[in-house]
Structures are given as structure tokens and as C-alpha cells.
Amino acid sequence: MNTFKLTIIASNKIFFDGEAQSLVVPHVDRGLEGFLAHHENCVLPIDEGEMKIVDKDGNTIDAFVGNGFLEFLDNVATLVCISAELPEEIDERRAQEAKMRAEEELRQKQSQLEYYHSQANLARAMERLKIKNRHNLKI
Numbered sequence: 001m002n003t004f005k006l007t008i009i010a011s012n013k014i015f016f017d018g019e020a021q022s023l024v025v026p027h028v029d030r031g032l033e034g035f036l037a038h039h040e041n042c043v044l045p046i047d048e049g050e051m052k053i054v055d056k057d058g059n060t061i062d063a064f065v066g067n068g069f070l071e072f073l074d075n076v077a078t079l080v081c082i083s084a085e086l087p088e089e090i091d092e093r094r095a096q097e098a099k100m101r102a103e104e105e106l107r108q109k110q111s112q113l114e115y116y117h118s119q120a121n122l123a124r125a126m127e128r129l130k131i132k133n134r135h136n137l138k139i
Helices: 092-107 112-138
Strands: 004-010 013-027 031-036 042-046 049-055 060-065 068-073 076-081
Touching (some): 013 060, 013 076, 060 112
Parallel strands (some): 004 076
Antiparallel strands (some): 013 049, 049 060
């Protein structure tokens, strides 16, 4: 079994620290990007969205990941991100409120910068809800 060392550091916690068989993260420009043991060395930006980890025992961990970056160097992956949450950690009510707030902001006249912030807030809330709802369907 080929594995690599994976550490995921969110702004408020160490989300994962151990051996993994695979990692799939949302890349800013290319959609989903997958990593296996002995992947080529790289550094890439991570977008918010769904992340999948298969640990050394074959267990799959689905989670929400916020913006950040991933470095894969000499079979060691380090992901530093704003947030990382398991589906059961996502507060659905709070995500719904954030979605409604962002939708309301988008309806109002804003500067271009405020518009992009509102779009990012809406995308983040919708990703959280998508992950939460997908997990609820599996139960």
C-alpha cells in the first residue's frame, strides 16, 4: 500500500495529520485535483469546495475545505487553508443564513469589490450546504 504524509492545517485547528492513500481537493483553475503517493512536487492554490481523503486504512473522509494552498514535496503533502470541516461540523442554519445574506447583498448596488466578496460568500455557503446535504442523504 502506497501512502504519503498528509497534514491539513486550518486557521483554527489541525484537521488531519497522518498517512493517506489519496487526496482530492478543488483547484482554483482546474476543478478537482487528485494526489496519490509519490506525486510530482508542486504548490497549488485551493478553492473552497469538497475535499476527499482516503486514509492509510482505506477509510474515506469527506469534508469542506476553504481557500488555501497545497504543497506536495518529497511525498509529504501540506495543505494550509482558511477552514476545514466535516459534514457533521457544518451548521446548516448558519450556512443558510450566510447564503440568504449573500443573495441579498448581490441584489443591492455595490462596488465591484463588494460584489466579488458577496459572490465568494455565496459560493462558500452553497458549498457547505451541498456537502451537508449530501452527507445527510447517506445516513
